Amino acid sequence: xxxxxxxxxxxxxxxxxxxxxxxxxxxxxxxxxxxxxxxxxxxxxxxxxxxxxxxxxxxxxxxxxxxxxxxxxxxxxxxxxxxxxxxxxxxxxxxxxxxxxxxxxxxxxxxxxxxxxxxxxxxxxxxxxxxxxxxxxxxxxxxxxxxxxxxxxxxxxxxxxxxxxxxxxxxxxxxxxxxxxxxxxxxxxxxxxxxxxxxxxxxxxxxxxxxxxxxxxxxxxxxxxxxxxx
Amino acid sequence: xxxxxxxxxxxxxxxxxxxxxxxxxxxxxxxxxxxxxxxxxxxxxxxxxxxxxxxxxxxxxxxxxxxxxxxxxxxxxxxxxxxxxxxxxxxxxxxxxxxxxxxxxxxxxxxxxxxxxxxxxxxxxxxxxxxxxxxxxxxxxxxxxxxxxxxxxxxxxxxxxxxxxxxxxxxxxxxxxxxxxxxxxxxxxxxxxxxxxxxxxxxxxxxxxxxxxxxxxxxxxxxxxxxxxx
Numbered sequence: 001x002x003x004x005x006x007x008x009x010x011x012x013x014x015x016x017x018x019x020x021x022x023x024x025x026x027x028x029x030x031x032x033x034x035x036x037x038x039x040x041x042x043x044x045x046x047x048x049x050x051x052x053x054x055x056x057x058x059x060x061x062x063x064x065x066x067x068x069x070x071x072x073x074x075x076x077x078x079x080x081x082x083x084x085x086x087x088x089x090x091x092x093x094x095x096x097x098x099x100x101x102x103x104x105x106x107x108x109x110x111x112x113x114x115x116x117x118x119x120x121x122x123x124x125x126x127x128x129x130x131x132x133x134x135x136x137x138x139x140x141x142x143x144x145x146x147x148x149x150x151x152x153x154x155x156x157x158x159x160x161x162x163x164x165x166x167x168x169x170x171x172x173x174x175x176x177x178x179x180x181x182x183x184x185x186x187x188x189x190x191x192x193x194x195x196x197x198x199x200x201x202x203x204x205x206x207x208x209x210x211x212x213x214x215x216x217x218x219x220x221x222x223x224x225x226x227x228x229x230x
Numbered sequence: 231x232x233x234x235x236x237x238x239x240x241x242x243x244x245x246x247x248x249x250x251x252x253x254x255x256x257x258x259x260x261x262x263x264x265x266x267x268x269x270x271x272x273x274x275x276x277x278x279x280x281x282x283x284x285x286x287x288x289x290x291x292x293x294x295x296x297x298x299x300x301x302x303x304x305x306x307x308x309x310x311x312x313x314x315x316x317x318x319x320x321x322x323x324x325x326x327x328x329x330x331x332x333x334x335x336x337x338x339x340x341x342x343x344x345x346x347x348x349x350x351x352x353x354x355x356x357x358x359x360x361x362x363x364x365x366x367x368x369x370x371x372x373x374x375x376x377x378x379x380x381x382x383x384x385x386x387x388x389x390x391x392x393x394x395x396x397x398x399x400x401x402x403x404x405x406x407x408x409x410x411x412x413x414x415x416x417x418x419x420x421x422x423x424x425x426x427x428x429x430x431x432x433x434x435x436x437x438x439x440x441x442x443x444x445x446x447x448x449x450x451x452x453x454x455x456x457x458x459x460x
Binding site for chain 1: 370371372373376377396397398400401402404405406407408411412415419420
């Protein structure tokens with residue numbers, strides 16, 4: 001099994017793991033506790049339309065802030081505290097949902113919260129190639145996505161002795177080994193500074209909790225559902 | 231001062247640090263102990279021609295092995311043990327010398343052996359932008375170049391409090407912090423395996439010695455000389 005690391009676009013036609021850890025992939029992974037289905041969409045207009053059609057809750061952000069008229073922002077903590085009977089979440093974010101559009105493989109949603117679980121799921125699902133895809137920040141490398149990828153690749157390497165991990169993917173393992181440096185890098189990143197300025201500092205701490213959940217989202221037919229193995 | 235990390239091509243018109251740690255930049259840095267001038271060239275034919283013109287020693291490799299008819303291979307240990315009165319070294323390697331050709335900035339030669347010294351020299355020389363350029367292996371990311379870059383950027387960050395280090399460059403610092411993991415990654419890299427198979431294992435150990443020299447090569451007018459500050 002080949003394991004690679006990519007930026008924005010996946011090079012695998014087998015299994016990809018989408019990582020936008022501050023915050024889309026962290027929010028999605030948390031939302032799977034409360035919602036049966038998460039529908040990513042690309043504009044606020046689409047989100048309002050889908051809300052009418054499905055009765056879902058709409059969540060999302062532009063430039064980090066909640067979109068006007070939305071039920072909640074793209075915040076895992078806000079999702080945790082939100083009360084609703086709906087089982088559908090409609091989510092639009094700046095970057096994470098946008099890059100899902102171009103994937104030609106089975107796509108899992110990865111973050112630090114589900115690092116071990118998504119690693120395990122990817123190994124079960126893949127035939128020959130797992131590609132970890134960093135969402136980045138509008139075309140720029142984002143250190144938090146790289147470090148979360150490193151932790152997931154580390155988990156894959158522990159569970160898959162015949163995996164061939166390429167050198168770029170290996171470099172991410174090395175970078176992710178020191179928890180204090182990882183923590184500092186999250187808070188000191190471009191995304192981290194933006195979230196602190198918007199009052200979402202607790203979402204950064206939340207995103208740093210490794211293996212706090214077994215939830216793994218699978219993107220299929222334009223929606224994300226919790227993956228279950230028989 | 232901006233500090234960035236690039237692959238194969240420099241994005242700075244100010245100062246670049248070329249890193250091809252297994253082995254061109256390590257060999258060049260060591261050769262500055264014995265030779266006043268190192269002339270990189272791009273084909274064995276050019277090397278033979280330059281030897282006739284200058285009386286220099288010719289060193290180099292293709293696919294890691296010494297080129298037939300050359301005085302020595304691209305090996306820092308071979309350079310150390312080579313006896314010659316010539317003060318000129320002509321060097322051709324697969325990758326490192328090739329990428330020097332396209333640089334539009336002042337180019338320093340960086341490796342782990344001179345990490346602190348090249349960091350210091352780059353800060354003294356640069357006006358606004360230091361770009362570390364990983365040579366890689368024929369268009370592919372090479373983990374040893376990334377890790378050596380990380381150590382040099384770490385040294386820059388210690389000496390330059392107002393340097394703005396971009397997130398990709400910062401990720402290399404994190405990856406380079408654990409000496410045991412760095413060592414394993416060098417030996418387990420594509421280049422490392424190739425060198426072991428060719429009997430050059432001692433060149434890998436040699437390349438791992440941090441800050442063993444103050445030599446810093448500056449590439450200017452098609453030759454490399456030891457940089458000296460007044």
